[in-house]
Amino acid sequence: MLASTVSAQTIRVGGDSNYPPYEFINSAGEPDGYNTELTRAVAEVMGMDVQIELGPWNQMRKRLEAGDIDVVQGMVASEERSGRYAFAPPHALVHQSIFARLGSTKITDLEQLVGKEVIVQRGGVMHDYFAQHFVNAKLILVESHAQALRLLASGQHDYAAVANLPGLYLGKELSLSNIEPIGRPFNGKHYGYATLANNAELLAQFSEGLAILKNTGKQQQIYDKWLGPLNANQGIPWRQIGQVTAVICAILLLILAVIMVWNRMLTKEVNRRTLELKQQQRQLVQADKMASLGVLVSGVAHEINNPSSLLLLNLPVLQEFLDDVEPILDEYYQQHGNYYLAGLPYSQLREELPAMLQDMLAGSQKIRHIVDDLKDFAREAPDTTFELVDLNKVLALAIRLVDKTIRQSTDHFNVSYGANLPPLYGNGQRIEQVLINLIVNACQALEHTGQSISIRTYMSTPTTLACVIEDQGRGIEPAFLERLCDPFFTTRREEGGTGLGLSVSSRIIQEHQGQLTFTSTPGQGTQALLTFSVTQELSHAH
Incomplete structure (x- = not known):
């Protein structure tokens, strides 16, 4: 599709009509949700005319493949889909969960689902996954996550495999109190805009618009509006730490980008003044760039090391606290049954909290490694230990x-x-x-x-x-x-x-x-x- 053609016509954007909070039809009969608001923001910054159409997901996939719509605003990227579709940089990360009725046998491995009746969304990522990896699974295909959870809550079939956040959202919205997610969320995948593989030019426009929204902070505002409260309700107080470290890294990269842009402009000015001294002046500009960058990196690296050192120091303490208090909480759990901590059932929190701490510790260590690389790059003199x-x-x-x-x-x-x-x-x-x-x-x-x-x-x-x-x-x-x-x-x-x-x-x-x-x-x-x-x-x- 030529760029002039794309910009001159309405772009048809498809999505799932019942996949809250990402995309859904609201009470007024209009498309709504995180994906929908993000698409409208991308269209505004890119000057595109879009028409958003939501419907059953399997029908939307077929319409995309038939050319009846141009792009879908939310599709999970996977190996099974990589040959047929092209994906923009992700705007969210979607995990899957296994839901079961209260009192059902716990599932610790997906292979345990073989021989069980598992409800999945027709054409969804779990449908593709089971069809590829567990051909003997007894799949019950439905058109939406809501239908899957209602069937499970009504006593039909054994389990439902659905996206974690929409599953929690719909379970609360539909008051399905007799079902719960079992085990940790799994199969975390990138989630974003997708087109057919041969429509890369259109996808590039959405990728560019998404990049603009990320750089201006608009995408984060939309994310916090729709997904932030849900994440907070899951009782993860350490999310703020992750946000702080992400902001620090973003500030560092932004400052470094400004320095590099400034130096490129300076290089052009020097080259314009005299061609005879072109090579010599380029070397001087490069030396100045390295000196400026060295001073900047040394200062910023010190500022980043302080909060990251606090994380690396305090997270093991939190882990030790969890190890010490876990027997007490387990004893209470054995005596009184399940109870809630920080908005989550203790049975779920006990399984997920150690992994959360490990993920945060790994992220802090990655920040430390990046800072070490920056300091190596900015070192003024070579190591003389030869x-x-x-x-x-x-x-x-x-x-x-x-x-x-x-x-x-x-x-x-x-x-x-x-x-x-x-x-x-x-x-x-x-x-x-x-x-x-x-x-x-x-x-x-x-x-x-x-x-x-x-x-x-x-x-x-x-x-x-x-x-x-x-x-x-x-x-x-x-x-x-x-x-x-x-x-x-x-x-x-x-x-x-x-x-x-x-x-x-x-x-x-x-x-x-x-x-x-x-x-x-x-x-x-x-x-x-x-x-x-x-x-x-x-x-x-x-």
């Missing part, structure tokens, strides 16, 4: 440290250590850091475990020591190759990449008077080549 280093030994240690990541990523990992290699003069720990970054990047580039990673050390010339790391992954577009080592540039922003790993690695190699180069073919793989100069005396000694 000595003779055996590249083969450093590589072997790096491989041992990331062995788990390698085994999870590929079934074909090969390493060849060159014989009689001379030592290089450098810092072994810093070179190890570079090798770990390159190996992890190679693992993340693989699309399945059948693809391979190969590493080889050798002498490329009589005085040049080399290490090459090759993967058969997705490859890198030519336009991105020159920017791989730029600070904060990453092709994995949605997966949590910070864009600091390769920039830090490049700086370390420069400190060792070496070179780090990349070659890549999209769809076939990438090769990272490290080279170090060794003296004639060292090379002949071996």
